[in-house]
Amino acid sequence: MRIFPDHPSGTRIILPRGLTACISPISVARDPRHWPRPDDFDPENFELDAISRRDPFSYIPFAAGPRNCIGQKFAILEEKTVLSWIFRKFHVESLDTLRNRRPIPELILRPVDGIHVKLKRRF
Numbered sequence: 001m002r003i004f005p006d007h008p009s010g011t012r013i014i015l016p017r018g019l020t021a022c023i024s025p026i027s028v029a030r031d032p033r034h035w036p037r038p039d040d041f042d043p044e045n046f047e048l049d050a051i052s053r054r055d056p057f058s059y060i061p062f063a064a065g066p067r068n069c070i071g072q073k074f075a076i077l078e079e080k081t082v083l084s085w086i087f088r089k090f091h092v093e094s095l096d097t098l099r100n101r102r103p104i105p106e107l108i109l110r111p112v113d114g115i116h117v118k119l120k121r122r123f
């Protein structure tokens with residue numbers, strides 16, 4: 001392995017041929033070098049300005065590069081559709097904290113027994 005710490009676009013590492021590398025998207029998304037308050041959900045992190053100032057590989061739930069997720073736009077639209085439907089009808093309160101949810105790695109990384117929320121009808 002060769003490391004070039006002073007490469008103009010950041011530290012560059014050349015890995016040996018044939019090496020299997022595992023990348024943990026949750027660790028990348030909580031890296032304090034890119035996220036000032038890594039455990040908080042801050043919607044402002046996703047404003048176009050903030051995105052353009054950030055390393056493009058600092059948020060990779062859909063992977064990155066030539067084999068990234070082709071369903072990304074569809075998945076985000078689907079999430080917005082479902083979540084906006086729920087939030088229009090209910091106040092949603094989380095009964096959990098990030099720290100008391102044990103994540104298990106399956107096809108995706110998910111909390112071991114779901115996320116507990118309290119729903120209160122808005123009207």
Ligand code: HEM
Nearest residue numbers: 060061062063064066067068069070071072074075076108
């Ligand atoms: C929240 C939802 C989703 C997440 C987080 C997600 C995440 C990912 C990730 C991380 C990869 C790269 C896997 C790898 O490195 O081998 C991937 C690939 C892929 N995803 Fe998704 N995905 C989502 C939804 C979808 C949907 C809705 C579709 C299809 C409608 C889809 C189709 C694909 C396909 C075909 C690939 C393989 C692309 C390739 O290898 O060239 N995904 N996805």
